[in-house]
Amino acid sequence: MKILIIEDETELMEVIRQSLEKENFLVETAEDFGSALDKIISFDYDCILLDIMLPGGSGLDILQELKKLNKSDNVIIISAKDSLDDKLTGLDLGADDYLTKPFHIAELNARIKSVLRRKTFGGKNTVDLANIRLDLDDRTLQIDNQPLPLNRKEFDILSYMVVNKNRLVNKTSLAEHVWGDHMDEADDYEFIYSQIKNLRKKLKENRAGIEIQAVYGLGYKLVVV
Amino acid sequence: MKLLNHTLKYLSITLFVIISIWAAIFYINMLDEVYDSLDDGLENYKLLIIKKAEEDSSILNKKEFAESNYEIRQIPESVAVLRKDVHQDTLMYMLNEEDYEPVRMLTSAFALNNKFYELKVISSMVEEDDLIEDLLYSLIWLYVAMIASILIVNNFLLKKTWKPFYLLLDQLKQFKLGKDPIIAPAETQVKEFKELNEAVHLLLNRTLETYQGQKQFIENASHELQTPLAISINKLELLSEREDLTENNLVAIGQVIQTLERLKRLNKSLLLLSKIENKQFQDREQVNINATFKNLIDEFSDFADYKNVRISIQENGQLSANMNKDLAGIFITNFLKNAIVHNRENGTVEIIIEANAFTIHNSGTEIALNAEKIFERFHKKSNEKNNTGLGLAIVKAISDLYGLSVTYQFDEGHKMAVTF
CATH class of the missing domain: 3.40.50.2300 (Response regulator)
Structure with missing residues (x-):
């Protein structure tokens, strides 16, 4: 490219x-x-x-x-x-x-x-990583071809982390991408943690081949395990 | 004191003095003329009486005025020789007035058939006190009439002449920097007013230029800051991805990034404020405020949950406003953000929407805020590092732009009321 x-x-x-x-x-x-x-x-x-x-x-x-x-x-x-x-x-x-x-x-x-x-990909707006497939148009997630329902924010977080895989994603950047510019005065963005916690739990329970790691003080990183 | 009345004050004093002096002179002259004429009449009368006495000696015995106006008394020659004609004022009892009234009297002496007589002739006279009174009243009326006419002339004629001046004054009173209507002076033929209009026009233009320049400067400065900020944040983001960093290094980098983010927010808010004031949000549409609130409450739900703040909304009416959609979002966002950020643990935010207004009540600190100052730029409590201090200034700029009224009240919590 x-x-x-x-x-x-x-x-x-x-x-x-x-x-x-x-x-x-x-x-x-x-x-x-x-x-x-x-x-x-x-x-x-x-x-x-x-x-x-x-x-x-x-x-x-x-x-x-x-x-x-x-x-x-x-x-x-x-x-x-x-x-x-x-x-x-x-x-x-x-x-x-x-x-x-x-x-x-x-x-x-x-x-x-x-x-x-x-x-x-000529209109086919999907991303594959390990055993997961994200369809960015339909906003759906499949793990080993099994659909896993996510709420809007969980999906936004996951897709943002997937396209930035192996990169450190700043929590401000994540908050701005998922919650919009409105949150710009919100106490160090700690509030995003609860959504990430839920997402992590769902990924783990469904044996996804990826994991979202916290990088202390900075943000998160998505890696293939 | 109005200019019209100011001139009137001096005019009335001057007129008063002039009329008083004139009245005194007039009175003296008139009285002089009256005496002159009376004395002439008495002289003539004297000659007539003497002539008559030569023909008819019976009148020589008329020793009292009684019904006529002369008396004749015989006097010794020694007295008569020394006697000269004397005109004098004296009092005489008048039957009709039942009082002593002033009369003019001529005392003279004449000889007839070797006898000497004293002759007194009188004539009724002007009553001076009445004359003065009449004159005084006339003068007061004259004075009042003059002042009244000056007032009328001033108010109708001069007011018309001064119209361009008052028009300009009215416009200047309403003039606000940054608001649309520019001063349009009235056409005038008066040189002074023309010059005044020109001077005001020039002054305002210069002020506006300075003001625009300053506004533009803030906007340009904010723009110029964007690139260095972008470089700093992005460089730190790249740096933080290096494998050889310790956890302490990462925390330090994180803190610097957070600080730069604050700078970025501040810069963005300043830029937004400039843009609102520079009227760069031209597009307008009918914005549904109820829907905007509900969307934003949804957006803020995670943040509110994290802060343990419960948001409730009560819709008593459908509120919509003709404004820029982005600005409407920013307007409501800032209220919501404030209400959540400045709240306490387990606090509440209550939103009530009416057909032409909404209120946001939050259970914040127990102390009332300074309603005068909260809408000023950079007014904030020192311990709030995540607050730019511009949120409510932006709210104010937006409400000014659309002529909305925003008021703060302390009522068991903080209450913001917006009327459309």
């Missing part, structure tokens, strides 16, 4: 690159408008991360170009500006998603994988 990062902030680009390489993606980068344009015209990418404010031009113009080349459907816009106008323009031009800085690495991972799934 080949991913292009178009981002003028070198340090941010570097962090994203390192994170994506952990997922075994092939990562290429462009730091300005010109080189970004060169790369999108010359090569094909499975996913493009696009910053809107670039030296030498607007990311939206690059998106325009991608739309002309019919390649705009795998673009995730990453912008420091939480602007509704930019978001609408971007999505109108065919971008798949819009992510506002600062974001969590796990969240970026989840969004990238969502783009890749749609692109690769």
